[in-house]
Amino acid sequence: MDLDLTAAHKEFGRRARAWLAGHVPRRPLPSLETAEGFAAHRAWERELAADRWSVVSWPEEYGGRGAGIVEWLLFEEEYHGAGAPGRVSQNGISLLAPTLFDFGTSEQRARLLSPMARGETVWAQAWSEPEAGSDLASLRSTARRASGGWVLNGQKTWSSRAAFADRAFGLFRSDPAADRPHRGLTYLMFPLDADGVTVRPVGRLDGKPAFAELFLDDVFVPDEDVIGEPGQGWRIAMSATGDERGLTLRPPGRFLATAERLVREWRAHGDPSDTALRDRVADAVIGARAYQLYTWAGVARGAAGAPLGAESSLNKVFWSEHDIAVHETALDLLGTECGDWTEGYVFALAGPIYAGTNEIQRDLIAERLLGLPKGRR
Amino acid sequence: MRFLLDDEQRAFARSLDGMLTAAGTPAAARAWAAGEHAPGLAVWRGLGTAGVFALAAPEEHAGVGPLPVETAVAFVELGRHAVPGPLVETVASVALLSRLAELGSPDAAERLLPGLVGGSAVATLTLTGVGVGTGTDAGVGTGTGTDAGFDAGGTDTGAGSATGPRALDPDAATVLLAAGDGEIRLAPGHTDPRATLDPTRRSAGLLPGGERLASGAHADTAARRARDWAALATAAQCLGVGYALLDRTVAYVRRRAQFGVPVGSFQAVKHRLADVLVGLEFARPLVFGAAVALAGGDRQAEVDLAAAKVATGDAAHQAARAALQLHGAIGYTAEYDLSLWLLKARALRGAWGGPEEWRGRVVRAVGEVRAAGGRVPSGGECRRG
Incomplete structure (x- = not known):
């Protein structure tokens, strides 16, 4: 039993510390939950990504450093120790990306991960609904089969970062006849500016629009934006919520x-x-x-x-x-x-x-x- | 980086668990409380044979240590089985005598360690002037120091209070060590033992005088070593007590039915026990982190020992409160064995320094450790508005 870091781990930590010392903004950025702050945090993601510090644990081909978990934890210690800004891309990086690595196609990874790493695409989550909170499997928003894709309808709520984000991911009921609530759900991604999507920002306790309601009215999603097999959404999403917890x-x-x-x-x-x-x-x-x-x-x-x-x-x-x-x-x-x-x-x-x-x-x-x-x- | 017990350490825990289960420790604890030490001393000799007391001593003095991680492993099991007696005091005494030997005074170690390490002798100990109270939870108002620094020559008034420090179970011990305030001596006797909240733990004052084993800086250094080992062992023991309380309560609420269903199916019961598990599971790594830091002579040990002492005390206390409540009236009886752990959890929380003493130490020590690492800018940084 020991808590010793290898020389390579220490060196990784030193390099992160040195980079952060030269780049972390001297004055804190404006609140992430404002339009101005969101833009500033997006720019910070770009700066991190330019030197491959935005997603250190990802493979190099997607902008990471292929860092192991110890290095990642050290990076996070240095990052927070340096007082660096909050991560506007966190939903995407910590929830969607692991799902794409485990269940996505190589085409999806190639198309989605690099823009996520650079803060060009900021992701919001679309899990909860007005009648489906803790009992998430009772969700009612639907995905109906259409030529070449799916058509989404329904309402999502408490969608973190959706007020300013670019795209969202979440679960939709694709098989209303499934025998159990958590069967017949499909994991889908969609742009927040797509036709039929209405985003209504919701002020959290201090009034800042940290989350939003999403109204979906015949929103078309191509097949390429389904993650995993249709109907398997619950299992896929639960693997991500374990990461979130x-x-x-x-x-x-x-x-x-x-x-x-x-x-x-x-x-x-x-x-x-x-x-x-x-x-x-x-x-x-x-x-x-x-x-x-x-x-x-x-x-x-x-x-x-x-x-x-x-x-x-x-x-x-x-x-x-x-x-x-x-x-x-x-x-x-x-x-x-x-x-x-x-x-x-x-x-x-x-x-x-x-x-x-x-x-x-x-x-x-x-x-x-x-x-x-x-x-x- | 492998912060995980290895196979050998886990096997050590299992073998102690098996031995103590077979020994019938609750009965030994009850006899101990009645003043009959023989069954407890039989368990004690078994622990000596198993090498528990050798873990704090170096090889040249009959030991196999110092091995703080293995000591923590052992004390978790001792707590889990409610083993009675001055266990912490004996291990801390072994650490103290070993340190004196390292510092060039091996006489006492040569004389006393073979018996203590082998389990044929029992030690008790008082420590003063090192910023924590004694092993008997005398309370802040009656003799444990508050807020004294690490400096053994500091301002801890616990030592010099009117009643003096209290030693645990001196009537069962053959080695009575009084350490601190610039000297270490073998006390010539003790006052009449008094009952404490935990009937298996009786306390008495050590008499003045007796043979002086060390003085000056060496005495202070050795006393600080004893304090560190006492804190570690108490924290580990406390953790074991907490897990025992949780395990017994989980078993009980699965079995006990009311309204036609096990009471363990009620959410109020489940949530309370879930919180107990959270407390224990997050206290546990502090204990082993402290042990690793102590083994490595790392300054982080100062923060980690204090953190472990506080967190285990809180977690076991929370476990005890939940255990009593969820057992209901049966848990409130002396006859039911749960009482052994309920009262021990409360006693260990205050033993070798109460929560406020150790919390004060955390806040002081964290600055010193960070300052040594060159990380802490000074001054506040509140950004108004």
């Missing part, structure tokens, strides 16, 4: 950097006699370190051949609760005028809801990891 969405570097930043704020602004608040600052450090070490343990288990299963539910509950607690602590320390922390706080509040609510995750933990009997949800 687990490692690929929330690498520990993000929480380590936030905890370090909170400690600095505490040193600058904290009242040393306020041990109650100091204890919560400590918990930010402890939680981030726990998450980092848990991740290294998961990497080691993965290298030993164990798949990431329901453990991703443990991950999701942990980081989402931790993220809120850290930001609550920051607000109690600094007040609510501090723009970076309040924006982070609003973002963190969504954590226990998206990517499968924490209630669903706790059901999965109890049933799949503890072996408790299934009951009514």
